Amino acid sequence: MALEILYILSGIVSLITGIYSFRDDTLETRFGTGLFWVILSITFIFGRILPAKFVGILVLLMGVLTATKQVKIGSFKEVSEEFKIEKSKILGNKLFIPVLSIAIFAFVIGQFTSLGGLVGMGIGAIVATVSGLIITKASANEAIEEGNRLLQQVGPFSILPQLLAALGALFNAAGVGEVIASGISKVVPTGNIVFGVIAYCVGMAVFTMIMGNAFAAFAVITAGIGVPFVYSQGANPAIAGALALTAGYCGTLLTPMAANFNIVPAAILEMKDKNKVIKTQAPIALTLLVIHIILMLVWAF
């Protein structure tokens, strides 16, 4: 229930951006852009009561809008650097109170109550908005404008994590995992521990890159490759299992499919290259994958 309220609040943020976009005379595609954010807000606010099929149609519609380049970033007021520097001097470290309250509420509520960290983050966000308004003496309008600015900057990519989760569900329903596991197991020579371990770790990373989710990969790859080629050769299951999952995370670092870890942060930090996060992570991910293979070979057997 608390989570549903949080979804409604998120929907309202999106609705506001939709309204701002509709009203934005400088934006050529204001109708398409506004429609995109309003549709998104509908899936958030009414998601629980709408029939799934209808939401599916709305999702397709959003895809049509982005495919036809109807969703663009609008205009918004930017304050001057001088203003920011002056305010930061006057307000000082008080500026950190609202930011920290988001983190602290997310932590404390996630840690000590049954509501969960997300609800904590939501409550923290409300506390942060209110305390932020008090500390800066800004008007509520300014907070709304700034929410619009940031959401426009993050842009349509914000729905990518949800879409990829839906893609994963469709892959599952179609049986893509079994095809991949059987494909890999056909090329691995049986009885060879080194090839088995390489296939298990690389298989986890590759399948995670495709699904964007190591959890989804783990059951499929462990049953299809881990059991016949690693566990049944006498590997310690706790060690091999632990390493297999984190080998999957090496794949997470390398794929745009893990959008909420790699693509959305690039948007949140306003990077020029939306693949910059993946490029930064690639050397570490590949090194770690090799280390996983070596570690599993020497430690699990």
Added chain:
Amino acid sequence: MIKLLGIVIIVIGFILKLDTIAVVIAAGVVTGLVGGLNFGEILDILGEAFVTNRYMTVFFVTLPAIGLLERYGLKERAAELIGKLKAATAGKILSIYMVIRTIAAALSLRIGGHVEFIRPLIYPMAEGAARNKYGDIPEEAVEDIKGMSAAVENYGNFYGQNVFIAAGGVLLIVGTLNELGFQVTEKEVANASIPIAVIAVLLAIIQFRIYDKKIEKIMEGNK
């Protein structure tokens, strides 16, 4: 094999830089169709998954507060604080965050997040350290610092979390293996996750050091 058509669409779509959202939807629809689902079933799965995964997008609620604080000088303040530490570099700041983030994940303390920590605090501090050292820095260096700031959150989160005995990943490993007939306990899996957590911290620190050197080189080249 035909079931892999969706993956082919994604790969081609990304290579040709087509609209990502449309490519993902197209891949899903095609995979569903070649996997034997009808269009109605595909819409159902698409809609249901989209709604159940709304939690991935609730960071929207934090945007008005973070935007407001940015308007009133949050980044500038974070940079100034770091400026007082003369020896600070972007890499050192991120290394410290990596250690804290990993330990927090291992203790299941939910500290972190790109929206909650990286954009408002960690990235401005890292950039502030670089600006404090070199004055104005070129875009290339700024992009590098952004990339590292996003990456450190992922490193610490991913490789630290399974050290915690009741982490989702640990429970998944135990559950899957038990189902397949291999007896393991949560404690064994959590312990087996420690070496990789330590190695990830060391590798991250090495990478951040290399970037510090790279930024130094860029700045020297600019002089």
